[in-house]
Amino acid sequence: MSEHLDALYKDIILDHHKDPRNFGPLPGGAHVLKHEGYNPLCGDRVVLELDLAGGRLQGCNFHGEGCSICMSSASLMTEDLKGKPVAEALAAVQDFRDLMQGTRPPDESSEREVEALAGVRKFPVRIKCALLPWTTLKEALELKDNP
């Protein structure tokens, strides 16, 4: 495969695309917060299901349909943020936006798998695919305070 393409579709990304983590409805019923993000331009749709008991992302699942970048970004995000306090999750969303928009460089030494998405920056039209789960999470967490 071409080097050009491998910069985008890193093994971690293809792995999360083929085998998405935290995929499907979150069990737990009434206190699950659901929020949908949709990009009408490309049809990508991400539904987040969150359990925010104790001010943390106790549960963080997703489902929907979209390209491999969008779906793997959602999978990587849920893995990255599950269990974290809401404030930390919001900071992580901002940090990921900074990474995608090029205002912070990729952290080569980081062990966080989400850093694999840094390659998307070379493909400007795909940045919105990677961002959709994260902006959807931000909306959901802000909606929680101002329903």
Add this chain to the structure above:
Amino acid sequence: MTWNVSKVRADFPILDQKIHGKPLVYLDNAASAPRPRAVIDAVARYESESHANVHRGVHTLSQRATDLYEGARSKVRDFIGAGSDQEVVFTRGTTEGVNLVMAAWGRANVREGDDIVVLRSEHHSNFVPWQALAIEKRARLRIVELTPDLTIDWNSLKEALSGRPKILAMGLMSNVLGMLQPVAEIAAMASKAGARVFVDAAQAVAHLPLKLSELGPVDWLAFSGHKMCGPTGTGILWARRELLEQMTPWMYGGDMIRRVGDQESSWNELPWKFEAGTPNISGFVGMGAAVDYLSALGMERVHAYERTLTEKLFAELARVEGLKLWNPPLSLGGARAPLAQFTLEGVHPHDLAQFLDAEGIAVRAGHHCVQPLLSKLGVPATTRVSLSFFNEPTEIDFLVEQLGRARRYFA
């Protein structure tokens, strides 16, 4: 038939390049067609030697620019078989043609309770303006459905025309389905039911000999220059003179007036009544060159060669595992644009388009501006490959090989 494809390819400088180190395989012609050298040169020559404003000056350059601009109109007139230059209105593109008719005829003629009829497969540009008019006038937008084989459902058409139809707007060839609509039959039914007929020929004009006399009782026809090897920002709206005369201007300004008084003004002759402001002169010089280029190739010959490509494309795609075509089967017969849209199991269209781009292949992925159709089919996005008369059969082989590789990569 003899079609020297390598000679034709050499007319298009843009094709001679590598993308990510691979030869460009351009399969996105339905979005926009490349320009042949003849068009590029005509525009450059005009800009370097003849540019001035049209219809204005006494000076030589202005006369030269006017001759070239109006000369392009006559070329288009002959290309589609229009009755006179007065029936050929220059626009920015098909979209402007639709909006012009919506604003200049629709607003004056569609009333509350009337029906506006469109086909399920319309491009957004021939759908949204009518939807907006329906909302504005409290009219009903009625959508003619397709049969399971994606051709027109005649019962649905009959039903849609059973109320108070004022206008029927239809694409001559859908940008994703590709087949030529039976326009003469549809227009005859619509006309009998009391509706005017608007035809979007944006796709068809690049693939068929388009003769107005063969389309039946059509009232307006619109198309774009850039789908037929001309520059972007050029388009044509055709209508018969009597109808254009009944229509009021939709844009006001210079060039469209005859006399301007303090409190009221009168309008210029056709077609300039609909061409307010300084037009895209260089664009239409290029459009004229594009018409000359296609006429020299011969649209009958273009269509015949493209037919062989279409047959090969459908046959090869049918062999790809996990691929589902969303086009009417070729076995139904009839003329086609050389295009297909499909989904590939386990591979999202955007990933597929990205994968193919890495191999130098340009295709379109997404909703193709036909959301009402794709929503109805229950497909969020498809991949579309659209060919032209410069594509080679080996490019189809290469595409199909890469589709197999993409499936192994993602699925």
